[in-house]
Amino acid sequence: MTKASDLFVQALENEGVEYIFGIPGEENLDLLNSLKDSKIRLILTRHEQGAGFMAATYGRLTGKPGVCLSTLGPGATNLVTPAAYAQLGAMPMLMLTGQKPIKKSKQGRFQILDVVDMMRPITKYTRQVVSGNNIPSIVREAFRLASEERPGAAHIELPEDVAAEESDEKVFEVNTIRRPSPDVKAVKEAVKMIEASKMPLLLIGAGANRQRTRTALQAFVEETKIPFCNTQMGKGVLDERQELFLGTAALSADDYLHHAINKADLIINVGHDVVEKPPFFMEHDRKKVIHINFFSAEVDQVYFPQLNVVGDIAESVEQITRLIDLQKHWDFSYYTKVHDEVESHITKYFKDERYPMLPQRIVNQIREILPDDGIVTLDNGVYKIWFARNYKCYESNTLLLDNALATMGAGLPSALAAKLIHPDKKVIAVCGDGGFMMNSQELETAVREKLHVIVIILNDNAYGMIKWKQEGMGFDNFGLDYQNPDFVKYAESYGAQGHRISSDADFSETLNKCLDTEGVHVIDCPVDYSLNHAILNVKIKEQADAL
Known part of the structure; x- marks a missing residue:
């Protein structure tokens, strides 16, 4: 038999957790004791909000959920802002919060809030552990959902009486999940649309800021010589010293870049994330848009792409690059002038x-x-x-x-x-x-x-x-x-x-x-x-x- 808090730490180690950022309370003491001999480092912070931001940034930089810890009540409420930060920013993060005993309690409702329900609107997954035997499956599911596209925040509440239980369960094996390949017909249609356009433009969004995508997009740009721009959270996917880089959409409208976007007759929108509104408004019978992402586009009044290429972004871009032929009628002369004007202006x-x-x-x-x-x-x-x-x-x-x-x-x-x-x-x-x-x-x-x-x-x-x-x-x-x-x-x-x-x-x-x-x-x-x-x-x- 294994103590539940020890099993919880084993499950975290099994997921490759390196750090836990946070501030423990008395409800976390079993878990804290289990961490004492773990290879996981506890980074004690001075505020739960700081711990949450650190965990979210760990997730952003590594692609693996960063983990933060707090007690119940006020400690847990201090994680609300980091939870929203990770959820809206697509940063994989897991929050661990303590709770009073749930099976026998003589303390009334002192410091007790429904933290699980509080976290529900701002996480992908929130769950209270009611039995030590459920720990392996709950931890594995939290990590799976936090990491899966679109990444975000997950939350697990571990009550102190459950943490002290014994269990004979084992941790779950971590299996890599392969993202689906794009539909062949969609890829061919994308190639057809790009070849038929006169002034295509590549727009790189937050969802493209992932491992492997950089290599695929750089190969696409080198092969086609199609100019590119990015949103704020798409910065750095490609080296911005390149002559083909037109700038970042940092303002809502009427910057030089917006005029280049308005001139384009086709936007190849890679990794669009609804948290960042696109730097253009679509109108019927004018601009065409290809949406390349892990999932299809959410349609609204100003964004309704004519084509969705759904699947692993890097693979979608790689397939388009392999099939595309350079076109003599492509005209990037206006973009070149915009590039020079942007450089002079900024x-x-x-x-x-x-x-x-x-x-x-x-x-x-x-x-x-x-x-x-x-x-x-x-x-x-x-x-x-x-x-x-x-x-x-x-x-x-x-x-x-x-x-x-x-x-x-x-x-x-x-x-x-x-x-x-x-x-x-x-x-x-x-x-x-x-x-x-x-x-x-x-x-x-x-x-x-x-x-x-x-x-x-x-x-x-x-x-x-x-x-x-x-x-x-x-x-x-x-x-x-x-x-x-x-x-x-x-x-x-x-x-x-x-x-x-x-x-x-x-x-x-x-x-x-x-x-x-x-x-x-x-x-x-x-x-x-x-x-x-x-x-x-x-x-x-x-x-x-x-x-």
Whole structure:
């Protein structure tokens, strides 16, 4: 016989779990004791939300569910935001929560919520373990569903009396599930549509940001020379230094890229995820769209593809590449002009040395300094637009931004997870001052774990994204300004190293020094958002029409 909590840990080990991020409570003590002698590392965090963001980022980077742990009640409710973050962002994650005894309880309803039901709308799977004998099947099913396309969040509640039970069950074998191949007729129809079009354009979405897809899409682009663009969460699938790259759809409308998309008579939409609206609106009898994904398209008023190629994305693209013939009537001359115009537009402020620094300058400096495989994790703020538009990704999953839940507070925890997974890579978290303070306590986790991470705080003493929207909508400036702590002293209080930027030249020097010096570094960088409207309100339509 095996203690149920030991069996639970064996099931996690069987799934290849490396880390559990979280904060145990008394209801988790059996499980905690079982972890003591396990090869799984417990990463103790300072808030359950940070633990959830770390687990989700682990899933995003590895394709395997990251695991986080909390107690019942308030600990479990603190996982709601990370659950939504993973679910909307298609990041495989498993949450483990404790619970009071369910068979005999003398504590009334103290701290007791229906956590399973609470998690139901924001997970793919949520289940309470009512018998130790059910643990192997429940764990296997949670991992299967969390990993399966479309990936997302799963939740298991383990009550303390069940964790203490005995069981003679064994863990389930983990079998690889092969995704189905695309329908041959659909592939041939896709080839026919691409060959018949005059200005086809490849659009790479969040669902294409998977292993193997990069190789297949690069082969397609090299073979056909069809230009490509991406959504924010499709960044990095292909190297964005290529001449065929037209840019990232970082704005809702009326950027240079949108005009290129509007000119296209066929969009090859690979990995479209409904969490990111497509950067175009379909109209009947105009633009045609091929939807290539693991599942068919959800049809709405502005997205109703004429063809669905359903199956493993990489295999679908590979088959199309093998069958397609280059066409003399393809005309990419307009796209070439757009590429050149985009390059000129987004690089305009790269050399601007004013202080406080412009976000465009900061983006450029980070890109110039960071190695090709360095990882930048973003929190959420107006600077995310500038990173999406202006920061070129050379490798997949090197710019971790959230264009799904778009929550604040995830930037720092995501950086810690990225560094744990890739200890040999340089990792930088870029946070607004507002987002940083929402989970700044995880600096202690980073210091305790001896991680070499750099946190750049873009400091404007305000909720800058909302101020930008407030101004753009003609409202008075009200209710969004605050005062920050001394971030240098704040960092030092955790045992981290604090740095304050005092000039443009100081930024690159400081960042280089931090990248070369082990430890946790916090860089307080004043930022100037005053040109946001001026830059984004350029008369792009007239310029694009004149190309």
